[in-house]
Each structure stands twice: as C-alpha cells, then as structure tokens.
Amino acid sequence: MGSTRERIAVDAMGGDHAPKEIVAGAVRAAEELDVQVLLVGQPQQIQSCLEEHGTTRNLEVVPAEEKIAMDEEAMGVRRKPKASINVAMDLVKQERADAVISAGHSGAVMASALLRLGRIKGIDRPAIGAMFPTLLAGKSVIILDVGANVDCRPRYLEQFALMGTVYSQYVLGIETPKVGLLNIGEESSKGNDLALKSYQLLEAHPAIPFVGNAEGRDVLSGEFDVIVCDGFVGNVLLKFAEAIGEVLLQITLEELPQGLRGQLGSAILKPNLRRIKQRIDHAEHGGGLLLGVDGICIISHGSSQAPSIFNAIRLAKDAIGHQVLQRIQSYYGQAAEQTRSSQ
Incomplete structure (x- = not known):
C-alpha cells in the first residue's frame, strides 16, 4: 500500500x-x-x-x-x-x-x-495473553491462557510459558522474566495432575526462566512477570479482575458520609477513583494478544x-x-x- x-x-x-x-x-x-x-x-x-x-x-x-x-x-x-x-x-x-x-x-x-x-x-494450541496491573507502579504481569483453551495438557502450558517469556523479553523489555505456574500452593508437590506435570516440564525447560508456583495472592503482587494456567482458570481470573474496579468505586462512594460532606468528598475523589479503576480494569489495556x-x-x-x-x-x-x-x-x-x- x-x-x-x-x-x-x-x-x-x-x-x-x-x-x-x-x-x-x-x-x-x-x-x-x-x-x-x-x-x-x-x-x-x-x-x-x-x-x-x-x-x-x-x-x-x-x-x-x-x-x-x-x-x-x-x-x-x-x-x-x-x-x-x-x-x-x-x-x-x-x-x-x-x-x-x-x-x-x-x-x-x-x-x-x-x-x-x-x-x-x-x-499445539494458541493462548490468549492478558496484561494485569500489579502493586508495583508501572509493572504488569502477562497471564496466559485466559480463555482460548478450557482443557489443557502439560505441554500446552509449557508452550504458553515460552511464548509469554518471548513477549515479556521483547515487548516489556524484561531480560530475564520470572515465570510462574498458577497453583494452590508454593510447594512443587501441590496441585492437580496438570499442575504437577506442568511444573516438571517448566522446571526442566532451558529457555523458560521458571521460578515456581504462583498462588492467587501472588498474581498482582509484582513478583512474577509471566503466569501460566489453563484457559478455564485464566478466564475466571480475568472476569473477576474486570469486576474489581467497578466494585471498588461503588463501595468507596457508598462509604462516603451523607449530606454536603459526602457530596464534596465524592466530587473530589471521583476523578482519582476512576483513574484507579482504569489502572486495574483489563479492558483499559486494549485486550489480549492471541499468541x-x-x-x-x-x-x-x-x-x-x-x-x-x-x-x-x-x-x-x-x-x-x-x-x-x-x-x-x-x-x-x-x-x-x-x-x-x-x-
């Protein structure tokens, strides 16, 4: 053209x-x-x-x-x-x-x-990678898969981790990204059959800087740069994250005092609260990359x-x-x- x-x-x-x-x-x-x-x-x-x-x-x-x-x-x-x-x-x-x-x-x-x-x-299977904000200012974590594959095999998660590593290195500029496997505990012995077998593959792969399991509380901590999971869990995580901003905004507004003080507080805080909502709303990041x-x-x-x-x-x-x-x-x-x- x-x-x-x-x-x-x-x-x-x-x-x-x-x-x-x-x-x-x-x-x-x-x-x-x-x-x-x-x-x-x-x-x-x-x-x-x-x-x-x-x-x-x-x-x-x-x-x-x-x-x-x-x-x-x-x-x-x-x-x-x-x-x-x-x-x-x-x-x-x-x-x-x-x-x-x-x-x-x-x-x-x-x-x-x-x-x-x-x-x-x-x-074997493409994955949707979505960017999530973290507690560390200016730092995001890429989660994949967030919906393309409901049922996964260990080698799929291995491939997701590798693609996430490439993206993190060359787009986010992280030379050695920390890759984690979403699980119910930090120990390598925790989790279902998919998690146990995936852990072994990720740990053995020479091109994946795998650092271990990531629990739910770790997703937004900033301790990881890439987190992999099956699309069922990832999509639930994504939809939950999408709701957080609106819930936070609504609860904060409801907790403001009634009357004139509440109206003034609402007027002052609303712009800040909406910016907070934008930071944690996945939709504000544009969408997910189908890797x-x-x-x-x-x-x-x-x-x-x-x-x-x-x-x-x-x-x-x-x-x-x-x-x-x-x-x-x-x-x-x-x-x-x-x-x-x-x-």
Whole structure:
C-alpha cells in the first residue's frame, strides 16, 4: 500500500458498541500513533461514523458484506466467509495488514484466526495473553491462557510459558522474566495432575526462566512477570479482575458520609477513583494478544469503547515493532531443526 507505517486491520463490526466506538478509537490511533488503519465492515455505516470525526487520515475502509453477531456460534465464521472478521484475517494472510483487532465474539475471532492464519509450527494450541496491573507502579504481569483453551495438557502450558517469556523479553523489555505456574500452593508437590506435570516440564525447560508456583495472592503482587494456567482458570481470573474496579468505586462512594460532606468528598475523589479503576480494569489495556497463531491478533473485550480500541491498536503496534511473531516462529523453527538433526 506504499506505506512504511504499521498496517492494522480492525473489525469495525465486532463488539457491543460497533461501529461507532470502534471507528472513534481507530481515528484517534491513526492520528496519534501514526499507523495505517484498515476499517473492515459495512462501508455506509463506517463512512457515517467517519463523517462525525471529519478525517480519513491514515484510514481506509475495506468492505465486508456480513458480520458475526455476539450471540452467534463461533463456527459461524465457516458459514459467513465474507464476515468482517474473516475479511480482516484475510488481509493479514495476504500481507496487506500486519495485525488484526476485533472486539467481536471472542470464540469466532479465535476460530477465524485458526482457519485463516493457522498455528505457528510447533505450537499445539494458541493462548490468549492478558496484561494485569500489579502493586508495583508501572509493572504488569502477562497471564496466559485466559480463555482460548478450557482443557489443557502439560505441554500446552509449557508452550504458553515460552511464548509469554518471548513477549515479556521483547515487548516489556524484561531480560530475564520470572515465570510462574498458577497453583494452590508454593510447594512443587501441590496441585492437580496438570499442575504437577506442568511444573516438571517448566522446571526442566532451558529457555523458560521458571521460578515456581504462583498462588492467587501472588498474581498482582509484582513478583512474577509471566503466569501460566489453563484457559478455564485464566478466564475466571480475568472476569473477576474486570469486576474489581467497578466494585471498588461503588463501595468507596457508598462509604462516603451523607449530606454536603459526602457530596464534596465524592466530587473530589471521583476523578482519582476512576483513574484507579482504569489502572486495574483489563479492558483499559486494549485486550489480549492471541499468541501461537501465524499472525498478530488482538482480541478486545466485547464492551470495548474508543479508548480500549486505541489501546488495542497500540498493543498491536508494539507487537509488530518488537517482532513477537517472528521471534516465536524462529524459536520453534530452530527447535524443529534440532529435532530433525538429532534423528
């Protein structure tokens, strides 16, 4: 497309607030992040939203005749080859885009990514990695998997740990990230069969800086940089974390004194409380990176509004710039070559 900017395909029809909020976030990202955004979806609706902003700088509309509704089955992507998420994935497959973002049906996004992009050779299952804040200022922890794989085998968690290590090293800039396994106790003897066998694999892997089990209270402590778990546990953790900000805000407001003092206190504290909520709300980080598929894919929260879409595009830009996909591909390519030479 004659541009050296990162080219990011955005499913404009995916999400509870599509296309208005999706377009608003894309417009801001195109202006502030200097990326080329390809808005995929129904042209008339997208153009109507763009007219509200009065700009098309670094923006392109790519037509898609259909969309996958939030209440449809994930495999609706097979029945609707021209759905916006499929068209967006095809742009990455055809190298017309460097990444794809969608706030649509997460199962459909993952299904489309697997069907259109495929897995990186050597990866059994892709994982959704989500960034969580910690008690240490400016430090985050990446948790994976948070929903792509409900049932896991030990080697899946081993692969999740390796992909999380690569991401932590090259995007977050942590030379030797501390990798933990989410478990019910610190001791290596604790946990179910999956945890026990996964512990052994992680401890023995030369490329994974594994430091041991992480209990639930450790997730937000800042003691770990990467924490791995199966998608069932990870998704429960994610949804719980999403609720914390709203609960904290509501409880604090309820505990303020009644009358004029309470009104004044509420007015003073509200901006600070909302900033706190933003810090601990996963949706404010833009979404989760689907690691393990052969392309950069960000799955945003279904209720994402403009700020979340902006952050998702920034996350995609960072992943592209730090060559996360190529680094994971390179590692597994070298591992496959070593296996062939040893046979």
